[in-house]
Amino acid sequence: MTDDGCPMCLLAPKTSKHILWESISAIDILGQCSKKIQKSKTTCQNMKELIAKMIKRLQQDEMEELALTLWNIWRRRNENVFNNVLIDPKTVLHRVLQMQHELAVNKANTDTQIQSNATRNGTWKFPPSGFCKFNWDVAIDRLQYKIDIGIAVRDEEGNYWLP
Structure with missing residues (x-):
């Protein structure tokens, strides 16, 4: 071969x-x-x-x-x-x-989590001093075969960090 x-x-x-x-x-x-x-x-x-x-x-x-x-x-x-x-x-x-x-x-767990999140008040909480909080999400375009990932990083004062 x-x-x-x-x-x-x-x-x-x-x-x-x-x-x-x-x-x-x-x-x-x-x-x-x-x-x-x-x-x-x-x-x-x-x-x-x-x-x-x-x-x-x-x-x-x-x-x-x-x-x-x-x-x-x-x-x-x-x-x-x-x-x-x-x-x-x-x-x-x-x-x-x-x-x-x-x-x-x-x-099924994700659906339960989404329903649970919908009942919360939705306020963002600051991370502890000296830490950063990472929030991310993914979007999938099945027609164009593309995936996008978005990430937001915030410090203990709520300031966004840019790469």
């Missing part, structure tokens, strides 16, 4: 689209996913185009399943390449289900 070949099937070129979507190894795992993902054998030039089509086609929970599955396929590939360990597809699928459960629990 050359450095350009797929480490999983040893045949095709090593591209992210092949490793995550087209290889026998990926198809074996994706074939166990929900029906919409199984039946999404679409022709695309690259992963970015494929993901863009999937975002339009799948519901939120299906997109989460796809993202977790692709991440675990990539992780399986890395375990094979770097540690010479081949993880069983059933183990990969079990990890995906476990991660989906954890995601659902975290969403």
Whole structure:
């Protein structure tokens, strides 16, 4: 095998689209996913185009399943390449289900936290003397494939710190 070949099937070129979507190894795992993902054998030039089509086609929970599955396929590939360990597809699928459960629990906890925060009076409290307070937020643009992170840092007097 050359450095350009797929480490999983040893045949095709090593591209992210092949490793995550087209290889026998990926198809074996994706074939166990929900029906919409199984039946999404679409022709695309690259992963970015494929993901863009999937975002339009799948519901939120299906997109989460796809993202977790692709991440675990990539992780399986890395375990094979770097540690010479081949993880069983059933183990990969079990990890995906476990991660989906954890995601659902975290969403439920976040919803509870949001409701709890809405009942507070919303006043900002100064940090102790000698400390700073960091507030941050994340915005995701699914159409443009962009993520923005905003951070505000304030000292014990409420002054903003600029980078």
